[in-house]
Amino acid sequence: MHSAVPDFLITAYNWTVGPLRSANVRVLKARGLLPVSILFYHRVANSFFNGWTISHEGFTRQIDWLQANFDLVSLSEAQRRIASGFNNRPTVAITFDDGYAENSEYALPLLLERSIPFTYFVTVRNVVDQRPFTHDLNAGRPLPVDSLETVRALAAIGVDIGCHTMTHPDLATLDETQLQREISAAGKELEDHIGRSVPHFAFPFGLQQNLTRRAFEICREHGYAAVCSAYGGMNAIGQEVFHLQRIHGDPSEARVRHWLSYSQRQLSVPRFRYQD
Ligand SMILES: [Zn+2]
Structure with missing residues (x-):
């Protein structure tokens, strides 16, 4: 999923093709067809870095950039904009997967202070039983999981809590x-x-x-309003909105900027076909 291309090359590439992208963006805007991006993060912490952990500083820089360049909206609003058939606003929705306890130390307070909406997907049994995730146990590093009290407190202040299964299996x-x-x-x-x-x-x-x-x-x-995947791609305006595609909130800011820059590649990631 992650390319091995160094960040400075991605940044250089962004500079080179920037004007083409801008022209592309202007056309999409004018037609009201500016696609909606949804990011998924996992863990924001200053320890035990891995492919899905981002530092406090790195997260702040990404949020600063996102706030300066996009409307940051809830998943429901993202869905509404996709379904409406017309969107001329650069739009991003932020989500988190799994339920890592350290998110409450920095990332979630930052978003709440700035009134940035987000959806927080938790794995039910890991939270309720305070059980580390299998993928962390397999990596030899059982990282702390959110408590049910934390998830309840988030829900009580209006955070959209999402379901990320009972035990995090490959469905x-x-x-x-x-x-x-x-x-x-x-x-x-x-x-x-x-x-x-x-x-x-x-x-x-x-x-x-x-x-x-x-x-x-x-x-x-079951009655879910939306189901999120995690293989990349932007959400085209006017398409069906039950399936929402998401882009990785990568620790590399260069990658995130690259993925959110309306490149032809992100615009043409194939949709999973769950119906004929
Ligand atoms: Zn997960």
């Missing part, structure tokens, strides 16, 4: 009973815990190979 490997539990029972349990509706769902891992038609159907049957 493409599960049978019907397991899918029902990971998608529907997880959403219901989360709603019971926080006393609010949970309208959004995010696929663990979220690449094309982790998505299945049956999983999408169960999400629909």
